[in-house]
Amino acid sequence: MRTLILLLSFFAATATAGESQIFLKDRPGKTQVVAQCAMCHSLDYITVHAKILDRAGWEKTVGKMINVMGAPINNADKQIIIDYLAQNYGK
Amino acid sequence: MVDRRHFIKKTAGSLAALGGLSLLQRSGLAAAMSTEESTILDALPGKEALIKQTYRPPNYETPINYFDAPFTPNNRFFVRYHNAVIPEVKISEWRLRIGGDAIHTPLELSLDQLRKDFEQVEIPALCLCSGNRRGAFQPSVPGLQWGSGAMGNALWRGVRLKDVLAGAGVDKSALEVSLAGADSGVLPTTPNFVKSLPLTKALDENTLIAFEMNGEPLPHWNGFPARLIVPGWTATYWMKHLTALNVISKPFDGFWMKTAYRIPKDRFSSGQFSSQETETNMSITEILVNSLITNLIDGQTLPKSKPIGIKGVAWDGGHGIARVEVSTDGGISWHQAALKQDYGRFSWRQWQLDFEPKRPGTYRIMARATSRSGASQPLEPIPNPSGYHHNAVQKITIQLA
Numbered sequence: 001m002r003t004l005i006l007l008l009s010f011f012a013a014t015a016t017a018g019e020s021q022i023f024l025k026d027r028p029g030k031t032q033v034v035a036q037c038a039m040c041h042s043l044d045y046i047t048v049h050a051k052i053l054d055r056a057g058w059e060k061t062v063g064k065m066i067n068v069m070g071a072p073i074n075n076a077d078k079q080i081i082i083d084y085l086a087q088n089y090g091k
Numbered sequence: 092m093v094d095r096r097h098f099i100k101k102t103a104g105s106l107a108a109l110g111g112l113s114l115l116q117r118s119g120l121a122a123a124m125s126t127e128e129s130t131i132l133d134a135l136p137g138k139e140a141l142i143k144q145t146y147r148p149p150n151y152e153t154p155i156n157y158f159d160a161p162f163t164p165n166n167r168f169f170v171r172y173h174n175a176v177i178p179e180v181k182i183s184e185w186r187l188r189i190g191g192d193a194i195h196t197p198l199e200l201s202l203d204q205l206r207k208d209f210e211q212v213e214i215p216a217l218c219l220c221s222g223n224r225r226g227a228f229q230p231s232v233p234g235l236q237w238g239s240g241a242m243g244n245a246l247w248r249g250v251r252l253k254d255v256l257a258g259a260g261v262d263k264s265a266l267e268v269s270l271a272g273a274d275s276g277v278l279p280t281t282p283n284f285v286k287s288l289p290l291t292k293a294l295d296e297n298t299l300i301a302f303e304m305n306g307e308p309l310p311h312w313n314g315f316p317a318r319l320i321v322p323g324w325t326a327t328y329w330m331k332h333l334t335a336l337n338v339i340s341k342p343f344d345g346f347w348m349k350t351a352y353r354i355p356k357d358r359f360s361s362g363q364f365s366s367q368e369t370e371t372n373m374s375i376t377e378i379l380v381n382s383l384i385t386n387l388i389d390g391q392t393l394p395k396s397k398p399i400g401i402k403g404v405a406w407d408g409g410h411g412i413a414r415v416e417v418s419t420d421g422g423i424s425w426h427q428a429a430l431k432q433d434y435g436r437f438s439w440r441q442w443q444l445d446f447e448p449k450r451p452g453t454y455r456i457m458a459r460a461t462s463r464s465g466a467s468q469p470l471e472p473i474p475n476p477s478g479y480h481h482n483a484v485q486k487i488t489i490q491l492a
Contacts, residue, residue, distance in 0.1 A: 070280025
């Protein structure tokens with residue numbers, strides 16, 4: 001919990017004004033996507049890949065974030081995030 | 092300024108805001124560009140507006156109208172980071188640590204020692220992101236969708252890496268030099284951005300630890316207080332906010348070497364990196380021969396009555412540019428452009444071709460550079476999984492009315 005608070009305060013401190021202008025589609029799963037992905041990077045990393053990554057591409061990308069970049073995303077959230085990205089930002 | 096110097100405009104409007112207004116008014120470009128996707132211009136603290144790719148980590152490219160000068164202004168120089176925590180380094184606290192299993196005497200240097208204890212040299216060199224123009228690959232390749240602006244030419248001042256390493260004593264077993272910077276990921280589990288160079292490249296007399304850029308201290312976003320300069324090689328090796336150099340006897344196997352920034356081994360005629368090669372792929376190395384038209388935009392309309400000075404830049408990985416040819420008829424005939432001042436083989440070279448159109452109509456403008464090694468640009472980009480090395484001949488269509 002303490003880590004989470006630290007991370008959230010860090011996010012608040014580092015997120016730029018421009019970042020708050022990025023709006024992801026309001027569909028099921030958005031909460032998990034914003035909570036997990038925006039911890040480390042702005043959400044334009046998602047929108048820039050709209051229509052570039054298909055479901056397999058999003059699966060690979062989310063897998064890389066967990067396995068290489070060390071994102072602490074559990075399996076349930078991982079599936080929700082992949083579904084959201086594939087359905088709303090898939091090729 | 093609206094919303095803390097942040098504003099969203101269509102491309103044409105963005106260029107107008109950047110000072111290309113007169114060009115736009117002349118050309119009616121605003122109308123021609125209206126179907127383009129929106130471009131976001133945003134200024135990082137201490138920088139002027141650049142084209143935003145991502146906010147965090149910050150990735151910003153330079154609008155190409157700033158390439159109409161031999162050296163790219165520091166406050167318009169592109170910004171590229173892999174991790175989001177970028178500390179403001181204090182010179183008094185900054186130290187460069189030299190170590191590794193193949194160094195005799197580990198060293199720690201302050202910026203003052205670096206400046207005073209070694210001979211200072213200056214090199215004009217192009218800093219070019221491996222993925223520049225990735226956004227032009229068809230089909231699209233995942234990764235930041237860079238246009239042509241993830242590059243810049245600058246005069247770098249610093250000390251030779253080989254002089255600094257000599258002070259620490261390089262062992263015979265040395266194979267690579269690994270490079271680390273002060274930036275890191277948000278989570279402790281995220282790997283730091285660490286790269287390595289083959290020993291031969293590290294000891295090349297042109298490889299510098301630079302602390303000045305175009306006569307000024309490095310901007311924060313370009314690696315203050317010191318960064319590596321690896322002339323002729325893509326910018327992935329030009330470590331910013333340099334903090335550690337390790338001379339090692341085994342290939343560095345971190346993610347950013349072993350997995351990222353790799354190209355198929357059989358496809359490009361660029362330099363070797365034998366300790367980082369597998370059966371099929373290798374780490375990216377030298378910049379390929381390339382060129383960019385800097386004063387015309389695809390879809391632009393110009394008055395036919397006036398001659399057009401077609402201007403641009405051309406570069407390669409360090410052989411130097413032998414010639415640039417320009418076609419105004421879609422590649423049927425080619426005319427040799429005039430090369431401007433030569434600032435050295437690692438700098439880009441400006442060029443110009445004066446074109447006097449006789450008739451109104453549609454003109455297909457192309458530019459093709461040839462290096463002194465004889466290498467030239469392909470008509471189509473060479474496909475590769477990560478979308479690096481896009482050096483296809485640029486094709487621009489303009490209307491003369």
